[in-house]
Amino acid sequence: MLSYSPGESLGHRLDPRTKLAFQAVVAGVALAHTTPAWLLALTAVCWAALAGCRLAARETLAEYRGVLPFLVVAPLLEALRVGPPWLELGAAVDPALALYRSLLLLALAAAYVKTTSPRESRAAVVSVVPGKPGRYLGLGVALVFRYLPLLQADVRRLREAAWARLGDERRVDERVAHLAVGSLERAFDRADALSLAMRARCLSWNATAPALAFARGDYGVLCVAGALVAAGVVW
Structure with missing residues (x-):
């Protein structure tokens, strides 16, 4: 079930703000660069993130088994034609790349949910968005x-x-x-x-939130996110 599971993995020890920033960077790079080479590089990054959270890719994607059929059918519909040749595989390339990009982002989202308690998520949002809107x-x-x-x-x-x-x-x-x-x-x-x-x-609309603090692992993950941003800008 897609819910928080307590643990001692690297993902559990990271600050929730670090995990949100990392997801935002990966999503931005994936949307800006849709070539197979970039998606392969992001696959390695997401695989390492799942390993740091002690999650298996197959089990993680299985959490979305109710959504996956709707995602898979999009490239098939794009390739179908009313008349000859009836099936144009070239038209399904871009939707297939978009599908794969979505799977990567869904895997990262599942890793966040599995390793972040609701109290930590609430504290992260409150710290990022000030005032009553954040609460x-x-x-x-x-x-x-x-x-x-x-x-x-x-x-x-x-x-x-x-x-x-x-x-x-x-x-x-x-x-x-x-x-x-x-x-x-x-x-x-x-x-x-x-x-x-x-x-x-x-x-209470202003409940006492858990203390958030960046540790050594957070700085390492933020450096990886910064490297992704730099690589996306250069290439």
Whole structure:
């Protein structure tokens, strides 16, 4: 499940601001340079980042198995033609490169979520965006990181319960409707429970955040990010 997992890896020890800056640099370079050579270099960088977080690439991308089919179908649709030659592979090159670039960014996002607690993410946003906007935005980020894993777990339990009742033998539209309605009901129930819990705990808009400080590993990662920026500008 795509949620925070405590650990002692390098990724866990990094300051959340460092990880956000690194993701922003990789995303900027990937959008500015879309050649296969650059994507190969960014693949090595992302692979090293996943290794530093002690995450396997296959398991990380498996977290997006619900999104991957929609990404893969884009190059196929671009290559299809109404008339002869019916399939033009050259037209699928650019969408395929964009798909691969998206996979790299999704892998980095999953590494961030796995190694950063919601409190740290909230503190990072508050420190970067000053004033009340930063506090509101930080609270929203923290709630999303806490809320989405619960929704994913609810959907998984609904699907497993349907399979246990031979739901896989029903028509596809019936299965989709059952899963969609059940997921919405669970989401509304979660939202009501969350609202009640926030009121019961007298939610503070300016809660005490964990102390953030850059360490030696953060400076190393920032140097790598700076090298990527410099290389992107030069080449």
